[in-house]
Amino acid sequence: xxxVMQNPRHLVRRRGQEARLRCSPMKGHSHxxxxxxxxxxxxxxxxxxxxxxxxxxxxxxxxxxxAEFPKEGPSILRIQxxxxxxxxxxxxxxxxxxxDTGELFFGEGSRLTVL
Amino acid sequence: xxxxxxxxxxxxxxxxxxxxxxCAYSNSAxxxxxxxxQESGKGPQFIIDIRSNMDKRQGQRVTVxxxxxxxxxxxxxxxxxxxxxxxxxxxxxxxxxxxxxIFGSGTRLSIRP
Numbered sequence: 538x539x540x541v542m543q544n545p546r547h548l549v550r551r552r553g554q555e556a557r558l559r560c561s562p563m564k565g566h567s568h569x570x571x572x573x574x575x576x577x578x579x580x581x582x583x584x585x586x587x588x589x590x591x592x593x594x595x596x597x598x599x600x601x602x603x604a605e606f607p608k609e610g611p612s613i614l615r616i617q618x619x620x621x622x623x624x625x626x627x628x629x630x631x632x633x634x635x636x637d638t639g640e641l642f643f644g645e646g647s648r649l650t651v652l
Numbered sequence: 653x654x655x656x657x658x659x660x661x662x663x664x665x666x667x668x669x670x671x672x673x674x675c676a677y678s679n680s681a682x683x684x685x686x687x688x689x690q691e692s693g694k695g696p697q698f699i700i701d702i703r704s705n706m707d708k709r710q711g712q713r714v715t716v717x718x719x720x721x722x723x724x725x726x727x728x729x730x731x732x733x734x735x736x737x738x739x740x741x742x743x744x745x746x747x748x749x750x751x752x753x754i755f756g757s758g759t760r761l762s763i764r765p
Contacts, residue, residue: 541695570752577660579741580696582752593752628695641753643695 539564541631542611543644551652556616556623558647562631569612570641571604572628580628586612619651660739662760671729675742675756680723682744686753687716687727691738699727699740729761737763 542561550556562569567588572580573596582596586606597604601619606612616623626648630641665671677685683704688696702709702716702725709716715728725742742756 572755579755579757582754585752596752630695640698643697645693645695 541566541629541642541644543627543629543647545647546645547648547650549650549652550619552620553618556619556649556651558614558616558627558629558649559611560614560629560631560644561611562629563642566631566633566642568632569606570630570632571612571614572630574626574628574646583614583627616649619649621651624649624651660758660760662762664762664764665732666764667732667734669732671727671732671736671761673727673729673740673759673761675725675727675759677723677725677742677744677756678754679744679746680720682746682754684745685716685718685725686743686745687714687725688741688743688755689736689738690741690758696741732761732763734763734765737761 541563544559548556560569569586571583573583574580584591584597584604585593586604588606589608601617603615614627626646628643628646630643632641663671663673686701687699689699690696700709700711700714700716702718704720707718713730717726727740729736739758739760741758743753745753
């Protein structure tokens with residue numbers, strides 16, 4: 538049973554370009570969470586999605602950031618017109634159902650570097 | 653509230669000794685608490701959890717203590733091993749407000765041989 542798969546593991550973008558980060562949850566998991574982590578800091582919640590629905594996006598910046606979790610395919614975190622401050626590790630986690638949030642399974646993260 | 657970005661505090665422990673990692677959480681109404689371990693370059697890994705109606709829970713080599721009076725959580729690791737080197741985060745959940753986990757700022761555990 539494969540774990541949470543994130544790709545790419547490393548992504549380099551120039552300022553103004555777009556970054557797309559993908560997350561395939563564990564098999565049977567329909568809840569996906571995205572977190573952002575700066576070096577030497579904790580994880581900050583960004584967005585919580587279920588299939589085809591955004592449940593809580595209170596941690597998402599108002600501009601340039603968007604997330605989706607389509608009926609088919611991985612969840613995608615999209616950052617438009619990236620700036621240097623977007624450089625961070627972005628982690629995806631999945632669970633089977635809401636009450637399992639203590640059993641969130643995390644991917645290995647996607648590390649975005651903006652030049 | 654959300655964790656504040658700070659440089660990680662470091663705990664240095666002699667191999668074989670017990671480690672105690674502390675965490676102050678923010679919301680007195682939080683229902684559930686978790687400790688995560690994050691090794692360099694990897695995602696967080698669940699270690700142990702505890703519900704707010706408990707004050708102690710034990711796992712294999714790990715014990716979590718919860719003091720709701722002072723909003724304090726601790727993780728005790730017995731007989732610390734080199735493989736325990738990592739950053740440890742406490743996290744809290746308030747079921748009624750959202751399904752997101754709020755992470756603390758983390759502690760880096762360093763093992764001396």
